[in-house]
Each structure stands twice: as structure tokens, then as C-alpha cells.
Amino acid sequence: MTADHPRVLALGEYRPSRSVPNSELPEALDTDDNWIRERTGIAARRIAGEDETVVSMAAAAAAKALATAGVDPADVDLVILASCSMPTPVPGGAARVGHLIGATTAGAFDINAACAGFCYGLSLAADAVRAGSARRVVVVGAEKLSDWTDWTDRRTAILFADGAGAAVVGGAAKPGIGPVVWGSDGRMAELIEIPVGGQLQMDGQAVFRWATTALAAVARKACASAGIPPEALAAVVPHQANLRIITSLARQIGAPDAVVADDIVESGNTSSASIPLALSRLVADGRVRSGEPALLLGFGAGLTWAGKVIEVP
Amino acid sequence: MTDNDILAAFADIVYDVARIDTSLVTPEKRFVDDFDIDSLSMVEIATAAEDKFGVSIPDSALSDLKTVGDAVAFISKAGVAA
Numbered sequence: 001m002t003a004d005h006p007r008v009l010a011l012g013e014y015r016p017s018r019s020v021p022n023s024e025l026p027e028a029l030d031t032d033d034n035w036i037r038e039r040t041g042i043a044a045r046r047i048a049g050e051d052e053t054v055v056s057m058a059a060a061a062a063a064k065a066l067a068t069a070g071v072d073p074a075d076v077d078l079v080i081l082a083s084c085s086m087p088t089p090v091p092g093g094a095a096r097v098g099h100l101i102g103a104t105t106a107g108a109f110d111i112n113a114a115c116a117g118f119c120y121g122l123s124l125a126a127d128a129v130r131a132g133s134a135r136r137v138v139v140v141g142a143e144k145l146s147d148w149t150d151w152t153d154r155r156t157a158i159l160f161a162d163g164a165g166a167a168v169v170g171g172a173a174k175p176g177i178g179p180v181v182w183g184s185d186g187r188m189a190e191l192i193e194i195p196v197g198g199q200l201q202m203d204g205q206a207v208f209r210w211a212t213t214a215l216a217a218v219a220r221k222a223c224a225s226a227g228i229p230p231e232a233l234a235a236v237v238p239h240q241a242n243l244r245i246i247t248s249l250a251r252q253i254g255a256p257d258a259v260v261a262d263d264i265v266e267s268g269n270t271s272s273a274s275i276p277l278a279l280s281r282l283v284a285d286g287r288v289r290s291g292e293p294a295l296l297l298g299f300g301a302g303l304t305w306a307g308k309v310i311e312v313p
Numbered sequence: 314m315t316d317n318d319i320l321a322a323f324a325d326i327v328y329d330v331a332r333i334d335t336s337l338v339t340p341e342k343r344f345v346d347d348f349d350i351d352s353l354s355m356v357e358i359a360t361a362a363e364d365k366f367g368v369s370i371p372d373s374a375l376s377d378l379k380t381v382g383d384a385v386a387f388i389s390k391a392g393v394a395a
Contacts, residue, residue: 039353205372209356244353 006126006169007176008313012065013280014057014142014164015267016048022158029154036158041243045161045268047146054083055093057164058142059100061276065138065166066101069313073102076168077134080124081110082117082272084301085143097140107134114192115239115300116182117141117272118165119308122296123180125169140166141272150199159242160200161268165276167313176313178226181218182306192301211245211299215307216252219297222307223253226293233258234292235282235312239299240264240274249297258295259287271300279312288312314392319366319385326361327381330354340382358384368392 021044022033036042048057058081066073079101081094092110113120118141125137142164151157169177188210192202215238223230233255238246240263250260263278270277275296282288292312299305324338333348344350350358355378359370362384368391370378378384 039351205352205356205375208353209360209372212357213360242353248357 004130004132004171005173005175006129007172007174008122008310009071009168009170010065010069010313011276011280011283012061012063012068012166013277014060014064015277016046016052016057016162018047018049019044019266020047025158026151028152029157031154031158039244040159041246041262041265042158042268043265046163048144048162052144052162054086054142054144055096055100057144057162058083058093058097058140058166061142061164061166062097062138062140063101065168069168069170071136071168071170076101076103076106076136076138078125078128078137079103079106079108080121080137080139081108082113082121082139082141083110083143084112084114084117084271085145085148086110087144087147093142101138103138113298113304113306114302115241115271115274116298116302116304116306118275119180119296119298119306120182120304122167122169122177122310123182123306123308126177129169129171135171137169138166139169140164141274141276143271143273145200145271148194148200150201153201155204156200156202159269161270163267163270163273163277165273165280167276176311178222178228178309180306180308181222181225182304183218184302184304186302188303191303208242208245210303211241212248215297215299215305216249218305218307219249219253219295222295222297222309226309228293228309230255231257232293233295233309235259235261235279235288235294237261237275237279237282237294238297240267240278241269241300253295255295283312316385316389319388320381322365323362323381323385323388326358326365330357330361338381340380340385342381343379344381345379362388366392
């Protein structure tokens, strides 16, 4: 029996201990619970404390994923950290994550594809396993966006949050990660950006228009590439950007029987962490079962996007 | 397509997006003050109208469309230009 088909073996998550409901946001934002819920679907978000860093949260999520998978950290060949909110550009965080989880000699690198980062990392992991350059890969999406948030700007401060989600990818007899459909459009780079010396800013209306008009086709193409028609999906797990984007995408994709991830309601928008966090919650809540097909669709700053269908671990 | 035809088709879009009864969608009605339609719903209405009428309604134009009549006039003009 060969074991060179990549699969997600297990997921892990880390949610910061502090949950901030809409009512506890700074008064300077001049907003309220109804306003935020109507426009975003968000009721609360997790905000990391000083001791909860991108690296520490990533390591906590990765350690849980390894424990659930029953994989010895020493057997991890590669650690990929997807993040767009590292506090400094050098060094990257992946090597420190590897050190913290006991994958002390694994290859390690960071990627930044913003909110699509986890899906990009998952593809790289699958390709590494398929090619034989790694047998066990840890992929983590981890963000501490609260460090980069303008807490006086209600267009963004109500949205962004912190957390980490991880997956262990390894070889199996049966394939479990479908082909990736990815792309980018650098013409719209300024729609979501952190300018030099600045804080996160976003043209929400333009992003909303893009997300609700351009991405359903990406999702359907990912389904076609995997040989899974949308109506056969058990779960649709878009990046948790805004519940109204999620709802619109789900309707356009046409997966009437699928559960649609809505982790954003309690977790806010955690960029690269949102997809593994949302899928992990669906699994924990028993809303999807092991072996069922789930569509993952990452999209965000760049602009970048990546969709794929995986089997739920 | 007459302005009345555009209005009727546009009212269907407003119903689909915001669940406003089509009989209430008349030219003098204001999207924000009368229908409580927010900026994201306006984007949804605009993209649906783009599909239905084959016109382009960029975000820069959207903020000037305060009433149903503004939108019908914009679509009518854009359609003629196209």
C-alpha cells in the first residue's frame, strides 16, 4: 500500500482567552451591537493578550493538531506558517513554531497570502507530500491583527481579531486534498493594506463587491477540479470575512445541503486563521463528519484567493 | 426599455436583496431613509442591476444614487450610452 496521497490528518486550534463582545468595543468607535451584527454578523471576537503572540498561538494550535493526529513532533519534516500580522519581518515565525512544538529540525518558512494564506499553505504542504520532499507537514494560519488595528476606525476595528488554526498533512492510501484553484489581482493591492508605519485599512465596499461577484466561480472551479459537484458538499468553509459575504457566496455556489461555516459570529475575522478555526469548530460541534467533502475558500489582501475541496479529517 | 420597465425590474431586485415590497419601490423613495438599506446592500443591488440591465454601476457612482428615481435614471442613461 502506498501512502503518498496527501490528506489532512487532524486539525488544531487556539483561541485567545479574552472574548470581546460588541458592547465592550471602545466607545470612540461610535457604533453598537445592532449596527455591527447587521453589517458583519459579528457578535464577539477574540483579542489576544500580551503573552499571546502569533508564534505562541500558532505553536499551541499546531501542538493540538499533532496530538489529535497522533503524530510525533519529531517526525514533522516541514512547518509552514501563514500570517500577515507578524510583529517584525525577520526572523519569520515558522522556525520558532517548529522549535516550540518539538519539530526541532524540520524545514520551516513563512508565507503571506493574507486571508488566503492557509489555503496556499495547505497546497504547498500537499505538493511536498506528493513529491516526497516531506512526509509530515504542519500548516498553521495565525494572526494577531489587534496589533495592527486602528481602534478609532469603526470600518475595520469591529472586524478583525486574533487566533490560530493548524492542520497536519501527511501521506495516506486515499487522496484527501483536491487540486487548488488559486489566483491573484495586484491591480487591487490597495483595497486592503497596512501602509509603511501605519495600521490596517480597507475599502470594505470594494472588497465586498469583489468577494460577492468574483469568488463563486473560483469555488465552483475548485469543486469541478476535485470531481465533487457543489450539491455534494457537506460543508462550505469560506474565509470568515463578513457573514454577508459568506451567505452570498454560499447561495451562489449552490450547495443546499452543506453546512456553511459561521465561526465569524463568535470569532471575528482572523485572516489566515479563520478557515482552520471555522472548520475545526464545525468538526467539534459535530456539524460535519470525518471523510465528508468540505470546500475551503480563502480570499483577501493582495488580492489573492485559493479554493480547494478536502476530506474532513 | 422604458423607465417604467426599468423601475419594475429594479423593484424586483430591491425585493430580492432587501425584501422591500415591490409596490413600495417608487421613484421618490430614498434607499437609506425610507428603506433602511445600507452600503453593502446597495452594492448587492448594484451588482444585480449590472447583471440584469447590462450596465456598469461603479462604487464611485453608487454614493450619488440616493433615491429609486436616481437609480432608474442612471440605468436608463447608462443603457442608452451602451
